[in-house]
Amino acid sequence: MKKYSAYPYIVWSIIFIIFPLILVVGFSFTKYDEGLIFTLDNFKRLMNPIYVKVFVRSINLALISTLVCLIMGYPMAMILASTEIKKRNIMVLLFIIPMWMNFLLRTYAWMSILGRNGFINTALRTLGFPTVNLLYNDGAVILGMVYNFLPFMVLPIYTVLSKMDKSLIEAAGDLGANRVTTFRKIILPLSMPGVMSGITMVFMPAVSTFVISRLLGGGQYMLIGNLVEQQFTVVNDWHFGSAVSILMMILILIFMAIMSRYDKEESGGHLW
Template sequence: MKKYAAYPYIIWSIIFIIVPLVLVVVFSLTKYQDGLVFTLDNFKRLMKPMYGDVFIHSILLALIATIASLILGYPMAMILANIELKKRSTMVLLFVLPMWMNFLLRTYAWMSILGRNGFINVALKALGLPTFNLLYNDGAVILGMVYNFLPFMVLPIYTVLSKMDKKLIEAAKDLGANKIIVFIKIILPLSIPGVMSGITMVFMPAVSTFVIPRLLGGGQYMLIGNLVEDQFTLMNDWHFGSAVSIIMMILILISMAAMSKYDKEESGGHLW
């Protein structure tokens, strides 16, 4: 009975995961030249310096957004994990609530905040201070990434911290360890699985997003997601767009494999 219950999932996976992936691979390895011919030209085209700059810029912004999310998210996860149980569910709900809003609307909201006539500049002008161009730059794009993907960092860390055995912390304090030692020797090592999950869950969408750089970056520069989008929607070059998608998937898989390996190594270590 269990075997038959899995058939719908298998069929769904074949139709909506395996078949599209195979089509992307086929498109990336072919092009129309008096018919459909096998070629590696789509991947060779990616060797041009202009595309290398796109990949480097995308990875750099994604790394910065991931690090910023970790710095902001870890303390938030600790706060949520240490709140008394009755209030914890409400606080988690309030933290997740913005995610229920459409991703595009959340990004548009930041345009009204950071724009030339946005809330920040209006407030600065009212105080007699100079205004700034806060939109259409790397800072605005990173801010949009951190805002949209921060819950993906907080929730895995919070889940690990909330399940942590508090007796270990109490034992360390009884042995004379201060708060800093307790954090370094107990809390941080035990939270590594959540940290690794959070880093992966933030980095993957950050490196492939196209809406945030399109809106908050003003389309003045191109990231990997924008490159793929343009090839499919504007240039109508599905073959090159598929090649870029394959490279992007490989980068994401490499990052996931590295994080998974590091997570296993940390899990096999000792606290002290």
């Protein structure tokens, strides 16, 4: 019976995962030239400095956003894990509630806050200060990424910290370790699985997003996600768009492999 219960999932995976992936791979290695022919031209186009710049900018912004999420998210996860259970559940709920709102609406909300006639500039004009340009720059794009993806960093770290054996921390204190030493030798190594999961969960959507860069970047910041969307919806070049998608998947898989290997090395280490 268990054997047959897996069949619906297998059929679902074939139809909605494997088959579309085969189509994307097929499009990436073909083009129309008096008929459908096999070619590597789609991948050769990616060597164009314009597209290289897009990839470098996408990875750079994604790494910065991931780092900011880690710096902000780790202390928040520690606060959540150290709070009483009743208060902790309320805090976690308040942290998750914004995620219930549509991703597009959350991004649009920042446009009304950062815009020339938005809340911040209106407050500055009221106080007699000159307005500032807060939209359509790297800072706005990074802010949008951090706001939307921060929960993906906090929750995995919080889950690991909340399940940590508190007797280890008490033992470290009994042996004379101060808070800094306890954090560096005990808490941080044990929380690395959550950190690695959080980094992966933030970096992947950050490097492939196109809504945030289009709205908060004003279309001036072409990222990998925007390039793929443009090829499929505007240029109608599905072959080159598929090649870009394949390269993006390869980059993400490489990043995940690095994170997975590092996570295994940390898990196999010892607490000194």
